[in-house]
Amino acid sequence: MARFRMYPTSEQAGVMLEHCAHARYVWNLAVEQHTHWYKGRRSAPGFAEQCRQLTEARRDNAWLAAGNADVQQQALKDFATAKNARFASGFGEPTWRRKHVHEGFRVIGTDRVEEFEADGSPKLNAKTGKQVMGRSVVVQKLNRRWARVKVPGCGRVRFRLSRPEPPRAKTFRVTFRNGRWHIAFAVVPVPIDGPGTGEVIGIDRGVAVSAALSDGRKLNCPQLTVKERAQVRKHQRRAVRAPKGSEQKTAEYAKAAKLKACEADRRKDWCEKTSTMLARGYDLVRFEKLNINNMTRSARGTTERPGKQVRQKAGLNRVILAQGWGLLRQRTGHKAPGRVEDVPAPYTSLRCSLCGWIDKNSRKSQAEFCCSSCGFTCNADTNAAANVAAGQGGIPRPRRTAGAGGTTPPGQRSSVREPQPTWVGIPLFSRGGGCQALTGMLFCSPQP
Ligand SMILES: [Zn+2]
Numbered sequence: 001m002a003r004f005r006m007y008p009t010s011e012q013a014g015v016m017l018e019h020c021a022h023a024r025y026v027w028n029l030a031v032e033q034h035t036h037w038y039k040g041r042r043s044a045p046g047f048a049e050q051c052r053q054l055t056e057a058r059r060d061n062a063w064l065a066a067g068n069a070d071v072q073q074q075a076l077k078d079f080a081t082a083k084n085a086r087f088a089s090g091f092g093e094p095t096w097r098r099k100h101v102h103e104g105f106r107v108i109g110t111d112r113v114e115e116f117e118a119d120g121s122p123k124l125n126a127k128t129g130k131q132v133m134g135r136s137v138v139v140q141k142l143n144r145r146w147a148r149v150k151v152p153g154c155g156r157v158r159f160r161l162s163r164p165e166p167p168r169a170k171t172f173r174v175t176f177r178n179g180r181w182h183i184a185f186a187v188v189p190v191p192i193d194g195p196g197t198g199e200v201i202g203i204d205r206g207v208a209v210s211a212a213l214s215d216g217r218k219l220n221c222p223q224l225t226v227k228e229r230a231q232v233r234k235h236q237r238r239a240v241r242a243p244k245g246s247e248q249k250t251a252e253y254a255k256a257a258k259l260k261a262c263e264a265d266r267r268k269d270w271c272e273k274t275s276t277m278l279a280r281g282y283d284l285v286r287f288e289k290l291n292i293n294n295m296t297r298s299a300r301g302t303t304e305r306p307g308k309q310v311r312q313k314a315g316l317n318r319v320i321l322a323q324g325w326g327l328l329r330q331r332t333g334h335k336a337p338g339r340v341e342d343v344p345a346p347y348t349s350l351r352c353s354l355c356g357w358i359d360k361n362s363r364k365s366q367a368e369f370c371c372s373s374c375g376f377t378c379n380a381d382t383n384a385a386a387n388v389a390a391g392q393g394g395i396p397r398p399r400r401t402a403g404a405g406g407t408t409p410p411g412q413r414s415s416v417r418e419p420q421p422t423w424v425g426i427p428l429f430s431r432g433g434g435c436q437a438l439t440g441m442l443f444c445s446p447q448p
Pocket residue numbers: 352353354355356357371372373374375376
């Protein structure tokens with residue numbers, strides 16, 4: 001995917017918002033069709049059948065016919081792709097799209113180009129023997145900085161060319177979020193080659209340090225500054241106090257959203273730069289295996305059994321998600337396919353990277369690691385990253401007889417758990433902003 005910022009004129013923006021509305025309507029219709037399916041019933045309509053139904057619907061409804069047929073059909077195509085990938089994509093079943101939240105549509109290129117096989121020979125149709133003609137997006141480079149792309153119904157729309165050349169793609173997707181238009185061309189990027197030295201790097205992702213590398217480097221994902229965070233709170237406060245449905249309320253929420261979008265941009269930028277650095281500089285990149293979905297699950301509980309420290313857990317979840325752990329792993333995987341490994345996470349932070357001894361007493365504090373067996377002293381995050389680079393976090397479950405594994409007396413906690421906050425002070429917000437209440441939730445585990 002290659003993404004650029006788009007600058008439509010106000011008329012073009014109006015037409016494109018209409019496209020968004022049509023695409024959303026068609027998508028939601030497809031979602032609704034598929035929710036009626038249950039086990040034992042005939043399967044819900046697929047892409048081809050849905051396209052036939054769309055044609056019928058366009059004949060009966062003038063407002064739907066007024067929209068672009070390609071945009072509407074591509075929404076169905078997107079839905080079919082999402083539905084087929086629901087077990088592998090990580091997004092699950094396709095769900096509802098909301099106005100102002102999921103604004104976007106896909107455009108299929110109108111230009112025709114000759115298709116070629118991977119070896120450069122012309123791609124031939126099996127029946128007719130003629131060369132296959134494929135779709136291509138019409139992109140016109142204006143100058144070094146600007147290019148234009150053809151969008152149905154609104155002519156050519158300008159976008160900022162932030163790469164040397166516009167990509168050659170068959171389709172693109174236009175999105176509208178936080179008052180900004182973007183265009184993303186559907187291209188698979190060329191994988192980045194490793195240095196070929198066989199160098200291995202381990203990455204320990206944490207909250208105090210976003211990514212600690214096994215070579216001792218500590219990388220931090222940029223976040224909003226204390227001042228900016230105060231501004232977000234100010235705008236949210238003003239929005240809540242503004243009269244219901246007033247212009248001021250909308251404006252204040254928009255200001256808060258703009259700042260948050262800025263934070264997301266910084267996080268994305270950092271993830272892209274870091275993942276490129278990792279893919280370029282190392283032949284094998286090892287991450288510890290984290291289930292971020294489970295780690296950031298709400299502590300709210302149910303009405304009958306409400307959870308404990310719900311606000312604190314929500315705050316921790318926010319901090320975890322602000323680190324960009326998942327995106328860093330995902331983008332590194334894209335850029336260095338086959339060169340990224342996931343190492344089991346248990347005990348990576350308690351194991352001595354020198355002698356392999358696992359003991360919770362080795363971890364003196366959040367930052368300090370001192371092996372209780374061999375006396376090896378190191379930064380705790382670097383030590384964990386070294387364990388990840390070595391590809392091991394220790395044995396998955398400590399055996400009672402094993403010397404290094406610690407003991408698990410029946411009904412009690414294992415002696416190799418990470419240090420508990422009651423006797424170890426863990427500053428969660430070492431980089432600005434104070435929230436002492438979160439300290440107790442760093443090693444979140446359900447209380448018995
Ligand atoms: Zn040791």
